[in-house]
Amino acid sequence: MLQDLDHKIIEDVLQGDGDKFGEIIGRYKNGVYSICMRMVGDAEEARDLSQETFIKAYNNLLKYNPEYKFSTWIFKIATNLSIDYLRRKKHQALPLDEKLSMPYDTASAEDMYLHRCNKDEIERVIQELPPDYKALVILYHKEGLSYQNICDVMKLPMSKVKNRLHRARSMLKERLKEIKEEESIWTAKELQS
């Protein structure tokens, strides 16, 4: 249904109604921005990259193959631009914001606190993954793309995608485990003192 609507809008744009592309932007801006943000970890860069994603998509709209979902195509552009950016800049992604580097300061209710801490830790762990692995984790587990779609997006063979994703999952798990263990040691020390 959503896909049909996307295709309808794209047809209108290709027939000369350029303003309708605004609807596509409205529909995918948060998704694209989130991918860029999680990939590069910097709000300004993510903003530039997501704008570049939409501009590139618009300029190459004739190359879009309607057999695939539009979301897959635009996420592909966002991911590739982000990976290119990270490779170009050899940018070591920073924590998403100040809160993430100090995740234990403001929560009041225990549930909220634990939930947010967990989210922040996950964000931190994702940031620490290498760019290719990060893209796989985001596309598969966050954006819900299939293996086949990821192969199309990353232009990689299926075996490589599977191996990398499995490795990325293991890294994610190990890092999360380490962080939690560090935290529990820290909490124990705090309680003792």
Add this chain to the structure above:
Amino acid sequence: MDCKRASELTMKYFDQTINDFEKKELDCHITACSTCRLDFQWMREALEGVEELEDFEAPENFEIEVLEQLDLKRYEPKPVPSKIQFWLALTVPCVFAILSIGFYIRFGTIDWKDGYTGAVSFMRVIDLGNRMYGLLGLTGKALGETFFVFIKALKYMSAFLNSRMGIYMTIVAFLCSILVFTQYVLIKLTDVFGYRGGRSYEK
């Protein structure tokens, strides 16, 4: 089942490609093996955590900023030239071509000595115009080519002078010119002041 197999099945579980039999197999193993059980739980916590992450909100005015950078008329259909324009564009050069051929056959091939009619005078003026035009063209072409050769020569010269051999040659040429200049000055001195330098010279 060993732990390696359990690890493979864990991945299949999170790929959602695990079948019932494999699921039971995995279940049995992680019930018995605490290491794999913990690994499985950590993995689930990590991946569920990723799945539950919320989207970031795109910045304010994001759409407007993007739309401002797009050429919104990019896909507008380009105006097709009307049929009248097409036929006019085709007919006018054809008419002129036919007229030119006609004029040439009628007047361009006659013996000019027959007499000067108005048409012949007109053709002569046109002919003169053509010759002048040709001359101008040839002059322009010759000047252009000379300029081009000059620029090219400068380019080669600069490339040569920048090369190691070019530098050596420049030094040699400079030393030679000093030598020639000194010789010239000495000869002049001999000529003008009769300086003989120990030998006799005719003034």
